[in-house]
Amino acid sequence: xxxxxxxxxxxxxxxxxxxxxxxxxxxxxxxxxxxxxxxxxxxxxxxxxxxxxxxxxxxxxxxxxxxxxxxxxxxxxxxxxxxxxxxxxxxxxxxxxxxxxxxxxxxxxxxxxxxxxxxxxxxxxxxxxxxxxxxxxxxxxxxxxxxxxxxxxxxxxxxxxxxxxxxxxxxxxxxxxxxxxxxxxxxxxxxxxxxxxxxxxxxxxxxxxxxxxxxxxxxxxxxxxxxxxxxxxxxxxxxxxxxxxxxxxxxxxxxxxxxxxxxxxxxxxxxxxxxxxxxxxxxxxxxxxxxxxxxxxxxxxxxxxxxxxxxxxxxxxxxxxxxxxxxxxxxxxxxxxxxxxxxxxxxxxxxxxxxxxxxxxxxxxxxxxxxxxxxxxxxxxxxxxxxxxxxxxxxxxxxxxxxxxxxxxxxxxxxxxxxxxxxxxxxxxxxxxxxxxxxxxxxxxxxxxxxxxxxxxxxxxxxxxxxxxxxxxxxxxxxxxxxxxxxxxxxxxxxxxxxxx
Numbered sequence: 001x002x003x004x005x006x007x008x009x010x011x012x013x014x015x016x017x018x019x020x021x022x023x024x025x026x027x028x029x030x031x032x033x034x035x036x037x038x039x040x041x042x043x044x045x046x047x048x049x050x051x052x053x054x055x056x057x058x059x060x061x062x063x064x065x066x067x068x069x070x071x072x073x074x075x076x077x078x079x080x081x082x083x084x085x086x087x088x089x090x091x092x093x094x095x096x097x098x099x100x101x102x103x104x105x106x107x108x109x110x111x112x113x114x115x116x117x118x119x120x121x122x123x124x125x126x127x128x129x130x131x132x133x134x135x136x137x138x139x140x141x142x143x144x145x146x147x148x149x150x151x152x153x154x155x156x157x158x159x160x161x162x163x164x165x166x167x168x169x170x171x172x173x174x175x176x177x178x179x180x181x182x183x184x185x186x187x188x189x190x191x192x193x194x195x196x197x198x199x200x201x202x203x204x205x206x207x208x209x210x211x212x213x214x215x216x217x218x219x220x221x222x223x224x225x226x227x228x229x230x231x232x233x234x235x236x237x238x239x240x241x242x243x244x245x246x247x248x249x250x251x252x253x254x255x256x257x258x259x260x261x262x263x264x265x266x267x268x269x270x271x272x273x274x275x276x277x278x279x280x281x282x283x284x285x286x287x288x289x290x291x292x293x294x295x296x297x298x299x300x301x302x303x304x305x306x307x308x309x310x311x312x313x314x315x316x317x318x319x320x321x322x323x324x325x326x327x328x329x330x331x332x333x334x335x336x337x338x339x340x341x342x343x344x345x346x347x348x349x350x351x352x353x354x355x356x357x358x359x360x361x362x363x364x365x366x367x368x369x370x371x372x373x374x375x376x377x378x379x380x381x382x383x384x385x386x387x388x389x390x391x392x393x394x395x396x397x398x399x400x401x402x403x404x405x406x407x408x409x410x411x412x413x414x415x416x417x418x419x420x421x422x423x424x425x426x427x428x429x430x431x432x433x434x435x436x437x438x439x440x441x442x443x444x445x446x447x448x449x450x451x452x453x454x455x456x457x458x459x460x461x462x463x464x465x466x467x468x469x470x471x472x473x474x475x476x477x478x479x480x481x482x483x484x485x486x487x488x489x490x491x492x493x494x495x496x497x498x499x500x501x
Contacts, residue, residue: 014094014095014097014222015097016097016098016214016215016218017030017096017097017098017099018099018209018214019031019099019100019101020101020104020105021104021105022105022106022109023109027098028105028109030096030098031081031098031100032113034081034083034085034096034098035081035083035113035116035117037083037085038083038084038085038117038123039084039085039122039123039124039273040083040123040126040225040228041082041083041084041117041124041125042080042081042082042125042126042127042221042224042225043079043080043081043125043127043133043221043224044080044127044128044130044133044217044220044224045076045078045079045080045133045136045137046076046077046078046080046204046217047074047076047077047078047136048074048075048077048203048204048205072293073135073140074136075136075140075143076136076137076140077103077204077205078100078102078204078209078217079099079100079137080097080098080100080217080218080220080221082095082096082097082098082218082221082222082225083095083096083097083098084096095222097218097221097222099209099214099217099218101207101209102140103205107140107144107145108145111141111145115151118153118154118155119155121156122274123156124156124157124158124277124281125155125156126157126159126160126224126225126227126228127154127157127158127159127160127224128159128160128161128183128220128224129159129161129180130157130159130284131284131286131290134151134154134284134286135290135291137151138150138286138291139291139293150286151286152285152286153284153285153286154283155283155284156277156282156283157281157282157283157284158228158231158277158282160183160228160231161180161181162280163227163228163230164186164189164190164227166231166235167230167231167234183195183220183223184196186227187223187227190230191226191230193223193226195216195220195223196216199212199216200216232273232276235276235280320401320418320419324399325379325399326379332379335357336356336381336419336421337357337358337359337378337379337380337381338351338356338359338380338381338383338415339359339360339371339375339378339380339381339383340358340359340360340383340384341361341366341371341382341383341384341385341386341389342360342361342364342365343384343386344384344385344403344411345360346408346411347383347403347408347411348436349433350408350409350411350493351412352432352433352436353428353429353489353493354412354416354427354428354493354496355423355428355429355430356421356431357431357436358436359378359380359436361374362374368389368392369392371384371389372389372392372400375399375400376399380399381399381419382399382400382401383401383403383415384400384401384402384403385402385403387402389402390402401415403415409496412497413496416497423493423497423499424499425499428490428493428494429480429486429489432473432475432480434476434478435473435478436475437473437475437476438474439471439472439473439474439480440472440473443469443470443471444469444470444471444472445470446463446468448470449470449479452470452472452477452479453479456477459479463481463483468481468482468483469481469482
C-alpha cells in the first residue's frame with residue numbers, strides 16, 4: 001500500500017496585507033483602522049535568534065582579551081496581526097490579516113497604536129505562549145525608541161492553549177497538564193488544518209520575504225481566531241458565562257443569544273462576549289526581571305548551584321523549634337491551626353479529616369509575604385515543601401515548618417508526631433474537607449437534606465431507603481453522609497493516627 005501523501009500546508013482563506021511602509025501607505029492605514037475597530041485580535045511574532053557568545057576575532061590574543069558583549073534579546077522583525085470587529089448590523093465582521101515588517105515600518109508610528117491595543121479593556125487579545133513574544137517585542141521597541149518605549153502588559157488576554165483544553169473537556173478549575181501541545185497540533189486536532197513548521201527557523205531578518213514565509217507567518221495569527229470561535233461557541237451553547245438572572249429556568253441561554261448564533265462560525269459580539277472575556281481572560285504583566293536577558297547558560301548553572309547550596313543551608317534548620325502559636329503559654333487557645341501552601345493541599349484535606357483546622361491560601365498563586373501575613377494574622381503554622389519559604393520565617397516569628405515526607409499519609413503522620421497532636425476517634429470526619437468549615441450541631445433528616453441540597457448538590461436516589469444521617473457544613477453548605485467511603489476513610493485514619501478501634 002502506498003504511503004499517504006503529506007498534507008499541503010494551510011494558508012489563511014483570505015488576502016494577507018503586507019505592511020512595509022509608514023502612515024501614508026494604504027496597508028498601514030488599513031492596519032490602524034482595523035486595530036481601532038477590532039474586538040478580537042490575534043497576535044504572533046517572528047525574530048532571528050541570536051547566536052550565543054561573541055564572534056571570534058581575527059587576532060587570537062585580541063579575542064582572548066575581549067570582554068563579551070552584554071546579552072541582548074532577539075530583535076523582532078515581523079509582527080502578525082489578525083483582527084475581527086463587530087461587523088455591520090451586529091454580526092461578526094470578516095477578519096483582516098496583517099504581516100507587519102518591523103524592519104521597514106517606522107516603529108515610532110506603530111508604538112502608540114500597539115500600546116493602546118494591548119491595554120484596551122474591551123478588546124480581547126489572543127496568542128500562543130505570547131509572553132516571550134511580548135518580552136522580545138518590548139525590547140525591540142525600547143532599543144529603537146528608548147527604554148520607556150517598551151510594553152508593560154497585555155490585557156485582557158487569552159492563551160489558545162487554555163481554550164484547547166477547555167474544548168477537550170478539561171476542568172478549568174484544575175491545573176492544566178504540564179505537557180503543552182504545539183500550535184500545529186492544536187490546529188490539526190481542532191480545525192483539521194495542517195500548519196507546516198518548515199519555515200519556523202528561517203532567517204526572518206532577510207529581505208525580501210518569500211511568499212511562503214508571508215503565508216506561514218499569517219497562518220499562525222489567523223487560525224487563533226478560528227480556535228477562539230470554537231471556544232466561544234461551546235461556552236455560549238453550554239450557557240456557562242451569563243449571569244444567573246440572564247439564564248432561562250432550564251439553564252440555557254436566552255433567546256437573543258440563540259438568534260445571535262445564526263452564523264455558526266461567527267463570533268457574536270454582545271453582552272455574552274463581554275461575560276466570556278470577564279470570566280476566562282487573563283493578563284500578561286512584564287516584571288523588571290522579564291526585561292533583563294539571561295546572561296548565559298553557564299551563569300544559569302552557577303545560579304542553580306548557588307540555590308542548591310542555599311537549600312543545603314536551610315536543610316539543617318527545618319526541624320521545628322519553640323512553641324506553636326496556639327500553645328496556651330504563648331497566648332494561644334490550645335487548638336492547633338495550620339496553613340498548607342499549594343504544594344501540599346492534599347495534606348490539608350487529610351488534616352481536616354482527623355479534625356484539625358487546616359486552611360489553604362486565600363489566592364491561587366500567593367506571594368511568600370502573603371502566605372506569611374496570613375500565617376501571622378491567623379496564628380497558624382505554615383506547612384510547606386518549598387525550602388525557599390524558610391528564609392521568610394522571621395516575618396512570622398518562625399511559624400514555618402518544611403514537611404519532609406512526600407506521600408500524604410506520611411505527611412500527616414509527620415505533622416502529628418512533630419507537633420504532638422492529640423487525635424481522637426470522635427474528631428475524625430468532623431470538618432468539611434472542601435472548605436475547612438465545621439458541621440452543624442445535629443444531623444439532618446432525609447427530607448431536610450433534600451431541601452438543603454436543592455440547586456446545590458445531588459443526593460443519590462439509592463440513599464432514600466436507607467436510614468442515614470446527613471451533616472451540613474456551616475460555611476459552604478456541603479452535605480455529607482455516612483456511606484461506604486466514610487467508613488473506609490475512618491478505618492484508614494484510625495490506622496494512620498494509631499488509634500485503637
